[in-house]
Amino acid sequence: MFLEDCAKAINPENPKESIVVKSFSRTIFIRGINNPSEAFQIYNNIADLKAKLHIHSVFSVVTAEPKYPFWRIIELFRHDADCLVCVVGEKMVKLTDEVVKMLRETASTLRDTSRSQFSEIIRASRRAGLEELKFIIEGKAADHKIPPHASKKLCWLIDELSKRYKGDELNSVVWRCFKSLEPYTRREERKWRE
Known part of the structure; x- marks a missing residue:
């Protein structure tokens, strides 16, 4: 149920299109967005869903250009804390959960x-x-x-x-x-x- 709600938060029109990898310990959703500020809104939606969850979970939202190597994005998910990561050109900006709350x-x-x-x-x-x-x-x-x-x-x-x-x-x-x-x-x- 939680993963389905996350899929709806990421892609309301067609939630099942976003799920790429699903395993016992990890699920990866991918969605193309036009404006990086949409990532902030997606992060907030999932943070609200996670607040209702009663088990420990970690989630990250990564935005990058379409040509950014996928394996580099996968490496960004190895952190044990919630974060919003924005890759612009060669620069990577990582916003922690605490910073997103301030936003x-x-x-x-x-x-x-x-x-x-x-x-x-x-x-x-x-x-x-x-x-x-x-x-x-x-x-x-x-x-x-x-x-x-x-x-x-x-x-x-x-x-x-x-x-x-x-x-x-x-x-x-x-x-x-x-x-x-x-x-x-x-x-x-x-x-x-x-």
Whole structure:
């Protein structure tokens, strides 16, 4: 029942298409997704299902380009902790269950943040240092471009991530986390010209 629920969480339209390997100790589901932030949503759905399960289990969600070697993905599943792994080019970003919980907590504060303003923050996270990024975020709140509570939560997230990661890995994790949060922002209505 649990595996069937996981298959439905991964691929609601056709759950049986996702199951690739099923054994006593391991099940692997594969699904093509267009946007890596979908992996965050899938991870959250499975985390909710796992919370109802009363036996120990470990799950990981890995996103990679279609040409990424499958055997390398299999190697990523050898960890004994829940995690969300994002492979972009040659860089791999691993988000622990604890970090994903922080993302869930942050996502709820972004409902009133416009997608275009948040996209600017994501772009800034690629090139700015962390203190500069926090200053940019605080400036957007001071200019009433994003809500103050969202600004505080994003700065809190950056501080928490900097306690867990260092150097280039930290920059990659901040960018990946912000990119994962983008769907939780408010999408602007487009006015069509007639």
